[in-house]
Amino acid sequence: MHEDIREVLLSESDIQRKVKDLGEQLTKDYQDLHPLCICVLKGAAPFMSDLVRAIQTHVEMDYMAVSSYGTSTESSGVVRIIKDLDTSVEGRHVIVVEDIIDSGLTLSYLLDLLRRRNAASVRVVTLLDKPGRRTTGLKPDYCGFEVPDEFVVGYGLDYAEKYRNLPYIGVLKEEIYREDP
Numbered sequence: 042m043h044e045d046i047r048e049v050l051l052s053e054s055d056i057q058r059k060v061k062d063l064g065e066q067l068t069k070d071y072q073d074l075h076p077l078c079i080c081v082l083k084g085a086a087p088f089m090s091d092l093v094r095a096i097q098t099h100v101e102m103d104y105m106a107v108s109s110y111g112t113s114t115e116s117s118g119v120v121r122i123i124k125d126l127d128t129s130v131e132g133r134h135v136i137v138v139e140d141i142i143d144s145g146l147t148l149s150y151l152l153d154l155l156r157r158r159n160a161a162s163v164r165v166v167t168l169l170d171k172p173g174r175r176t177t178g179l180k181p182d183y184c185g186f187e188v189p190d191e192f193v194v195g196y197g198l199d200y201a202e203k204y205r206n207l208p209y210i211g212v213l214k215e216e217i218y219r220e221d222p
């Protein structure tokens with residue numbers, strides 16, 4: 042275990058088992074709909090990459106980069122688009138792929154944008170849901186795991202751009218991000 046991690050919440054095999062289950066569910070629900078999977082960069086990149094390989098029907102992939110956390114453990118409340126999609130979503134069945142829903146601000150901004158661009162349907166698959174911190178009424182359509190109100194890292198999730206490459210998800214030690222008074 043990495044020395045900055047207090048506790049492993051989800052092991053590599055817990056994650057891979059769940060990704061397989063989610064892939065099977067999406068295969069059934071999106072048979073012949075040719076959905077467009079939108080990865081919300083950067084955090085969702087490892088999840089998206091494993092998830093699409095667990096889906097056994099035709100899917101397309103595109104990427105959008107947004108950021109609201111910067112080097113903090115609290116959302117700034119301002120969602121910035123850093124990279125937009127290459128694909129038009131008009132008339133498409135869209136699956137937004139997220140690593141975590143925390144306050145819900147990132148997703149509510151994205152869902153609003155995709156609906157205004159006239160997607161035929163928009164659903165959300167998230168690996169992690171932290172409902173304790175939600176400031177919006179959002180609920181994911183597909184969810185891997187609920188996590189407690191702790192700052193978690195690994196499998197794409199970062200603190201100040203670190204830990205994204207850990208193969209498991211763990212709780213970051215508070216002393217790593219807490220500013221001493």
Ligand SMILES: O=P(O)(O)OC[C@H]1O[C@H](OP(=O)(O)OP(=O)(O)O)[C@H](O)[C@@H]1O
Pocket residue numbers: 081082083084085107108109110111116139140141142143144145146147148199
């Ligand atoms: O529900 P919210 O409170 O909006 O938080 C969730 C979002 O925050 C993180 O992204 P971040 O803005 O840190 O960008 P990153 O994916 O590049 O790390 C995470 O990957 C989600 O996209």
Ligand code: HPA
Pocket residue numbers: 110141143144191192193194198199200
């Ligand atoms: O718990 C978290 N960890 C990493 N990134 C995040 N973005 C929102 N919540 C989190």
Ligand SMILES: [Mg+2]
Pocket residue numbers: 084110111198199200
């Ligand atoms: Mg981040």
